[in-house]
Amino acid sequence: MATGSSTSDIYNSTVSRLNNIRMEENAQNQNAGQFLSHDTVPQNMLPSNAQNNHQSHQHSSGLEREEMSGNASYAHSSRRQSSNSSAGSSLASSSQSSTSTQSHHSNSHPVYNWQATKTTVKERFAFMFNNEILCDVHFIVGRDIQQQRIPAHKFVLSVGSAVFDAMFNGTLATRADEIELPDVEPAAFLALLRFLYSDEVQIGPETVMTTLYTAKKYAVPALEKHCVDFLKSNLGSDNAFMLLTQARLFDEPQLAALCLEMIDKSTTEALAADGFTDIDLDTLSAVLERDTLRIREAKLFQAVVRWSEAECSRQQLPATPENKRSVLGRALSLVRFPLMSVEEFAVGAAQSGLLSDREVVSLFLYFTVNPKPAVGFLEVPRCCMTGKEQTVNRFQQIESRWGYSGTSDRIRFIVDRRIFVVGFGLYGSIHGPTEYHVNLQVIHTASGKVCGSNDTSFSCDGSNYTFRVMFKEPVEIHPNTSYTASATLK
Numbered sequence: 001m002a003t004g005s006s007t008s009d010i011y012n013s014t015v016s017r018l019n020n021i022r023m024e025e026n027a028q029n030q031n032a033g034q035f036l037s038h039d040t041v042p043q044n045m046l047p048s049n050a051q052n053n054h055q056s057h058q059h060s061s062g063l064e065r066e067e068m069s070g071n072a073s074y075a076h077s078s079r080r081q082s083s084n085s086s087a088g089s090s091l092a093s094s095s096q097s098s099t100s101t102q103s104h105h106s107n108s109h110p111v112y113n114w115q116a117t118k119t120t121v122k123e124r125f126a127f128m129f130n131n132e133i134l135c136d137v138h139f140i141v142g143r144d145i146q147q148q149r150i151p152a153h154k155f156v157l158s159v160g161s162a163v164f165d166a167m168f169n170g171t172l173a174t175r176a177d178e179i180e181l182p183d184v185e186p187a188a189f190l191a192l193l194r195f196l197y198s199d200e201v202q203i204g205p206e207t208v209m210t211t212l213y214t215a216k217k218y219a220v221p222a223l224e225k226h227c228v229d230f231l232k233s234n235l236g237s238d239n240a241f242m243l244l245t246q247a248r249l250f251d252e253p254q255l256a257a258l259c260l261e262m263i264d265k266s267t268t269e270a271l272a273a274d275g276f277t278d279i280d281l282d283t284l285s286a287v288l289e290r291d292t293l294r295i296r297e298a299k300l301f302q303a304v305v306r307w308s309e310a311e312c313s314r315q316q317l318p319a320t321p322e323n324k325r326s327v328l329g330r331a332l333s334l335v336r337f338p339l340m341s342v343e344e345f346a347v348g349a350a351q352s353g354l355l356s357d358r359e360v361v362s363l364f365l366y367f368t369v370n371p372k373p374a375v376g377f378l379e380v381p382r383c384c385m386t387g388k389e390q391t392v393n394r395f396q397q398i399e400s401r402w403g404y405s406g407t408s409d410r411i412r413f414i415v416d417r418r419i420f421v422v423g424f425g426l427y428g429s430i431h432g433p434t435e436y437h438v439n440l441q442v443i444h445t446a447s448g449k450v451c452g453s454n455d456t457s458f459s460c461d462g463s464n465y466t467f468r469v470m471f472k473e474p475v476e477i478h479p480n481t482s483y484t485a486s487a488t489l490k
Contacts, residue, residue: 126198128153130190137168140180141189148186149178152193160196163218188214192223201226205234209246216250228255235259237266242275245283263287265473267295271303277310281331288334291418292476293382297336298344304328304335305352321353328354338379342367389422393466408488412445419477421452423470426487428460435459437490442475445482451475 111133118124128134135151142148157164167174181189188210194200203211203226212227231243235258244259246252263270270276284307287293293300308324317323325332337349345367350360362375394411421442428434441453452475458467469487477483 122198125156126200128156129194129197136177138178139189140178141184141186143182146186150186150189150193156197157193161218161220184214184217185210187211192218192220195220195223195226203227203230212246212250212252228252231255232258235262237262237269238273239275240266240270241273241279241283241287244287245275245279248283248286260287260290264290264292264294267293268299271295271300276303277307279307281311281327281329285331285334288331291380291382292420292474295382296344297339297382298341298348301335301337301340301349301352304331305354308354325354333377336378336380336382337363338366338375338377339381391425393425406488406490408441408486410487411485412482413485414482415477415479417479420474421471421477421485422474423468424485424487425466426458426469426489427464428458428462428467430462430464432462433459434462438469439486439488440469440471441484441486442471442477443484443486445484451477451483 114127114133115124118127130150132151134153136154137152137157139150139152140147141150154164154168158168159165166172167179185207187207191202191207191211192214194202201223208227208230212224212231215221215223215227231247232255235243240259240262244256244263247256247259284304288300288304305324308328309319311327312319312323315327317327332354335349337345337355340349342364345363349355350363355363359376362373363377366372366375424440426436426438428436435457436459437455437457439453439455442451443449444451452471452473454469454471456469458469460467
């Protein structure tokens with residue numbers, strides 16, 4: 001699955017060759033995997049009692065030492081023979097792992113009596129993460145050269161994920177010792193296991209999308225939330241389109257809404273980012289349908305042309321006007337050509353070749369004659385791009401005054417068409433220059449939901465004029481719906 005983000009470097013630990021006692025058996029089982037030789041663990045790395053055991057048993061034919069995933073253990077040869085034949089695949093640890101964790105699972109630390117140093121359940125389970133000790137299942141994760149063989153424990157996975165529980169304990173439970181996961185990236189799967197074993201979250205810009213996919217696949221909502229929160233905290237105009245595509249793909253409506261808000265606020269910057277030309281056609285159409293984009297329509301059309309050229313390249317088509325119009329499909333009809341000036345249209349869209357001759361003529365007529373003909377393109381202005389503000393005064397004259405006591409002053413209002421409220425006009429003190437702190441709100445009257453708010457301040461000069469106090473962002477007001485404008489001065 002394409003996730004839109006690349007994984008970090010993956011560091012692979014090597015599975016060791018068994019000792020010389022098993023050389024003949026290994027030669028017979030070479031088809032199960034390639035064995036790489038390395039030096040044995042020095043005795044001074046073992047605890048003193050383990051050294052004694054090692055010295056007493058190193059020549060015994062009944063016991064042997066295995067080194068798997070960087071951990072030394074003692075096991076009876078007949079019990080481990082079947083698993084040894086497949087020990088040639090590489091085990092891996094996530095690139096996001098801390099230095100201490102990599103050292104724990106990569107170096108040849110002794111296994112003997114490891115429980116004594118782990119004082120809590122969390123420490124014991126964290127030690128078992130990506131560890132061959134007591135493992136009863138292996139996952140073959142990824143594809144091709146990035147494929148990794150990762151050990152796990154069915155019990156831990158089952159108590160952390162309903163999907164794993166069904167996989168191992170359901171009516172159709174698998175009995176396989178190895179499970180292939182070609183659609184999951186190793187770094188993301190290790191991030192999932194780390195969370196299930198230790199509650200630790202290790203995600204970064206390169207792995208967050210693949211980790212989110214993996215968390216959804218195995219129904220781990222707590223990790224999903226961590227991924228979404230990470231994306232929200234790192235959302236900007238430079239990655240808003242890329243994250244919007246992923247949010248739509250992974251069905252994250254809240255994240256998608258935040259991405260669209262960012263695109264509304266910083267339309268020019270978002271369209272200039274590299275990720276814009278990589279979005280899919282449905283995402284492009286969803287953006288072009290918005291009334292809240294803050295950009296001139298001529299600039300928006302230029303961005304649409306850039307996207308069409310990139311799409312032609314992806315489809316290995318020459319970037320001719322006919323092909324660009326073809327790949328755009330209905331998205332071209334979402335460009336609001338009537339919002340352009342006649343000059344912008346004449347030097348841009350009219351000469352692009354994307355419009356038919358009939359469309360060009362009808363649009364020129366739209367710009368120059370009255371009554372204006374139907375052109376087949378929307379004429380509704382996008383928010384804040386007309387350059388015009390309309391002020392509505394509740395009071396025609398001022399005859400008296402009233403005091404502020406800390407309570408909110410409110411006006412209920414209804415409009416007959418959709419508008420965007422950008423601010424309020426507030427009266428100030430008649431006693432000379434004064435600075436006020438104020439909380440502005442627009443409230444949906446029926447539900448009490450706050451549609452927009454801003455905590456700010458303004459200065460008055462003692463006159464009886466109103467003073468402009470603005471919202472940070474325009475507040476959308478729907479027709480035939482009751483709203484309450486509220487201002488609280490302090």
